[in-house]
Amino acid sequence: MRAGDLPRAEGRSRTKRYRVELTDHERTESLRLTHSGTTPARTLTRAHILLPAAEDAYDRATAEVLSASVRTAQHVCQRFAAATPDESLAHRRALHGQLRPRRHVS
Numbered sequence: 001m002r003a004g005d006l007p008r009a010e011g012r013s014r015t016k017r018y019r020v021e022l023t024d025h026e027r028t029e030s031l032r033l034t035h036s037g038t039t040p041a042r043t044l045t046r047a048h049i050l051l052p053a054a055e056d057a058y059d060r061a062t063a064e065v066l067s068a069s070v071r072t073a074q075h076v077c078q079r080f081a082a083a084t085p086d087e088s089l090a091h092r093r094a095l096h097g098q099l100r101p102r103r104h105v106s
Helices: 024-036 041-054 059-066 070-082 085-089
Strands: none
Touching: 024 041, 041 059, 041 070, 041 085, 059 070, 070 085
C-alpha cells in the first residue's frame, strides 16, 4: 500500500480533528517497522495508518485498504496527536498497567 494511492483532502475542508505530521525520523521509523517482518500486528497496522494520514489521506480510505475500522484509524491519529510517536504505536495496557487475564476455554 502506498499513501499516494489513497484519496486525499485537496481543495476541501478537512473534517479530521487530528492532523498527523511525521518528521523524517518518524517516517523512517514507521517504514522500518512495516518492512522489518518481526513487528507485532497491532503495531504494524498503526504504522500503516500513520503513513497515509501524514499524506492527508482520509481515514475511511485508509481503513478500507487495511481492512480496519474507521474508528481505529481515528484513534491512532488521536493518540499520535496527544502522545509521542512511540506511545501511539505501542499496545496500551489495561487494568492499571496489567494485561487483562486470558479466559481459559475448556
